[in-house]
Amino acid sequence: MNSHQSRPRRSFFKFLQQRLGDKIPDTLLPRRLRLYGHVAVLWLDPKILSQSEVVGKTVLEYDSRIHSVLRRTNPISGPFRQPALEVIAGSHETETVFSENRCTFHIDPMKVMFSLGNKAERERMSKLGTNEVVVDMFAGIGQFTIPMAVHASPQVIHAIEWNPDAFHYLQRNIRSNRVNDIVTSHQGDAAIIAPDVAQNQSDRVLMGLVQGTVQYINQGIVCLRPGGVLHYHEICPRPDACAIAAKQVERAAQQLDRKVRILNARVIKSYNSQSDHVVLDIQVD
Ligand SMILES: C[S@@+](CC[C@H](N)C(=O)[O-])C[C@H]1O[C@@H](n2cnc3c(N)ncnc32)[C@H](O)[C@@H]1O
Incomplete structure (x- = not known):
């Protein structure tokens, strides 16, 4: 390899x-x-x-x-x-295969994306989720699901993806990393599937869509049991990218009568000349 x-x-x-x-x-x-x-x-x-x-x-x-x-x-x-x-x-x-953080990823870069620049975030996710119920709403080829399943051993990860090519590689990566007993893959729209499989039951919800994540916040929140954590990725304008993303989640939570606590907020990378890709860890009570 x-x-x-x-x-x-x-x-x-x-x-x-x-x-x-x-x-x-x-x-x-x-x-x-x-x-x-x-x-x-x-x-x-x-x-x-x-x-x-x-x-x-x-x-x-x-x-x-x-x-x-x-x-x-x-x-x-x-x-x-x-x-x-x-x-x-x-x-x-x-079509190729490579390894990162002792995980194997099969991919065809012509067909599906994999941002090598998000390596630190994938490593961070690989240390979270032990014994938890996790939902990965925008799983891609398993960028977060696979390292988390391999290294943290959650009870279950519901990995949702609607792009048929990405779903194909997600399933292949689940098999090749031998995490079939942890990961359940679902092909389709996360807005429908996430609340269907995990409403009020999840300890952790990963929202690694990047751009447009804001439209799915409600579905992410309703999956969480009180005290669960949302990992919210979004592209927001500088210089207040993290604060803008926080407001988006606070507003949605308020409408759902849930309280939020921002645990951590950071810029993952500069997205373009005006915006940053940020991730917020948010506890939802
Ligand atoms: C930017 S990729 C990110 C993959 C991975 N989460 C990461 O951060 O590296 C987002 C993935 O979400 C999928 N996606 C977008 N909207 C979706 C939806 N409503 N339901 C399921 N999958 C969706 C896309 O097909 C794409 O594969």
């Missing part, structure tokens, strides 16, 4: 500079490479799109583990949070 390595050993940029410096100015060379097993993903400056192939072939030479080089063509979008990429060099067989 290829192991995951988000920052390759040799300096990627220096390598490209040495190989391509006579063809492409430094300022236009990609500076960062993301590795998912044998698949490398990068973003190319629009000014060098005509040289995609030569860049791609050079990236293949950078590390013998890389079999496919993909370029991001557009941001992740739509209700299924789908990535937009194209193969610029190497194999079109882009």
Whole structure:
């Protein structure tokens, strides 16, 4: 199995500079490479799109583990949070496998998203949930579900996902990490399924949708037993991103006659020039 390595050993940029410096100015060379097993993903400056192939072939030479080089063509979008990429060099067989925090993830980066930048949050989630009833409303391929199931051993995790491709890899990752006895997967709309399977019964609800999570707060809250914890992810404008997200949850809780206590709030990463991706841990009584 290829192991995951988000920052390759040799300096990627220096390598490209040495190989391509006579063809492409430094300022236009990609500076960062993301590795998912044998698949490398990068973003190319629009000014060098005509040289995609030569860049791609050079990236293949950078590390013998890389079999496919993909370029991001557009941001992740739509209700299924789908990535937009194209193969610029190497194999079109882009299904791959990598490991992180002693978990195995099968994925096709052409079809489903996996934000390597959220690694610290996945590690944090892997330490929570022991013996608990957990709902992962927007499970993806199991980014939070798998580490939590592998390392914290909850009583049950209800992992909900509506994108058929993501659901396929979620099920595969449940099997390959041997957590079938802990994780129950549900394909469909979390707004309907979450309250259906866990109303008033959950100790913890993960809301890792990112962008638009606000419209699902009520369904997340109603799953929680008094004292349960919501992990609320949202994109909010700077500089008060955490405070704005907190207000969204407080408002919804008030309408449901529930009290909230903010346990923790932090910026996970900058999302764009105006907004941050934040996560709030909120106790709901
Ligand atoms: C941004 S991905 C995040 C995956 C993972 N939670 C993480 O934080 O890395 C969000 C996932 O939620 C799924 N999703 C969005 N709305 C949903 C809904 N109403 N019901 C079920 N899944 C949904 C999308 O298909 C996507 O796979």
